[in-house]
Amino acid sequence: MRLFSILAMATLMIHVLIPDSAAQTTVPAGKIFYSNEIWSPANSPYILSGSIRISASATLIIQPGVTVNCHGFDDADGGIYVDGRLEAQSCTFVGTISYFSQLISFRTGSSGFVDDCQLSFTTTIKKDGVRIESSNATVSNCILFNLNNALFVASGTPTIAGNSISALSRGLVNSTTSLVMAEQNWWSSPSGPFHATLNPSGTGCVVFGNVDFVPWLLSDPHVPYVCGDANGDAAVDISDAVYLIAYIFSGGPAPNPLAAGDANCDAAVDISDAVYLIGYIFSGGPAPCNSCK
Numbered sequence: 001m002r003l004f005s006i007l008a009m010a011t012l013m014i015h016v017l018i019p020d021s022a023a024q025t026t027v028p029a030g031k032i033f034y035s036n037e038i039w040s041p042a043n044s045p046y047i048l049s050g051s052i053r054i055s056a057s058a059t060l061i062i063q064p065g066v067t068v069n070c071h072g073f074d075d076a077d078g079g080i081y082v083d084g085r086l087e088a089q090s091c092t093f094v095g096t097i098s099y100f101s102q103l104i105s106f107r108t109g110s111s112g113f114v115d116d117c118q119l120s121f122t123t124t125i126k127k128d129g130v131r132i133e134s135s136n137a138t139v140s141n142c143i144l145f146n147l148n149n150a151l152f153v154a155s156g157t158p159t160i161a162g163n164s165i166s167a168l169s170r171g172l173v174n175s176t177t178s179l180v181m182a183e184q185n186w187w188s189s190p191s192g193p194f195h196a197t198l199n200p201s202g203t204g205c206v207v208f209g210n211v212d213f214v215p216w217l218l219s220d221p222h223v224p225y226v227c228g229d230a231n232g233d234a235a236v237d238i239s240d241a242v243y244l245i246a247y248i249f250s251g252g253p254a255p256n257p258l259a260a261g262d263a264n265c266d267a268a269v270d271i272s273d274a275v276y277l278i279g280y281i282f283s284g285g286p287a288p289c290n291s292c293k
């Protein structure tokens with residue numbers, strides 16, 4: 001009993017003497033940044049009580065490691081409205097109340113990027129990830145999941161590439177007639193996104209409208225693999241060529257991820273990859289994926 005008391009006292013003292021290292025910053029609903037602002041990991045997570053705005057004259061830099069929690073309930077539109085510039089690198093955006101229409105909205109004339117970030121909702125009702133309107137913003141190398149529409153383009157010429165995209169409704173909506181470029185994304189299926197006319201056999205998430213999504217990524221870019229290591233044993237050797245030949249001709253198992261078998265980096269896994277591997281192993285040919293690095 002005495003031991004328990006000492007332990008309890010010690011635990012209490014630890015909590016008193018060592019403050020919670022996870023500091024947090026509450027950003028009030030309706031906040032407008034008129035000058036440049038930096039959000040740092042030391043002050044993360046940033047809790048948004050409602051929508052906020054980055055004015056046309058301002059840049060918000062969100063540093064790597066920061067979490068932005070869209071938690072407001074007094075604003076039916078919500079998210080981070082960007083009229084100026086947003087630079088978000090290697091951070092996390094999470095919606096914890098579904099009143100937000102989207103996590104980030106790049107608006108007319110805005111610029112910036114969201115790179116290597118994670119965007120999702122934890123709520124039962126999911127809303128959108130990033131909305132883009134008359135902006136050249138870039139969304140790259142991100143993981144977008146548990147969202148209604150992961151990406152919604154109302155207008156503009158965004159750059160969308162290298163992302164891992166899944167969505168309840170649609171992975172990408174282009175509501176205009178102008179072409180939106182979205183090549184080299186993972187749409188949650190090696191067969192690519194479903195598009196009613198451009199890729200009706202795709203089993204990935206839905207892409208809607210005038211979008212160039214070809215070529216798409218054959219595997220999730222956030223799952224590491226060795227290019228050419230078709231059988232997943234961390235070495236590239238003749239067994240990988242044999243594995244590929246069995247997959248292509250004999251119904252053998254597919255490389256996992258499929259892109260590991262794409263030795264010549266042409267976004268398809270076929271006999272040319274086995275030939276390429278044999279050339280590399282026996283004839284001094286180029287290394288797998290050497291040409292696309």
Ligand SMILES: [Ca+2]
Pocket residue numbers: 228229230231232233234235236237239240
């Ligand atoms: Ca191997």
Ligand SMILES: [Ca+2]
Pocket residue numbers: 261262263264265266267268269270272273
């Ligand atoms: Ca190939």
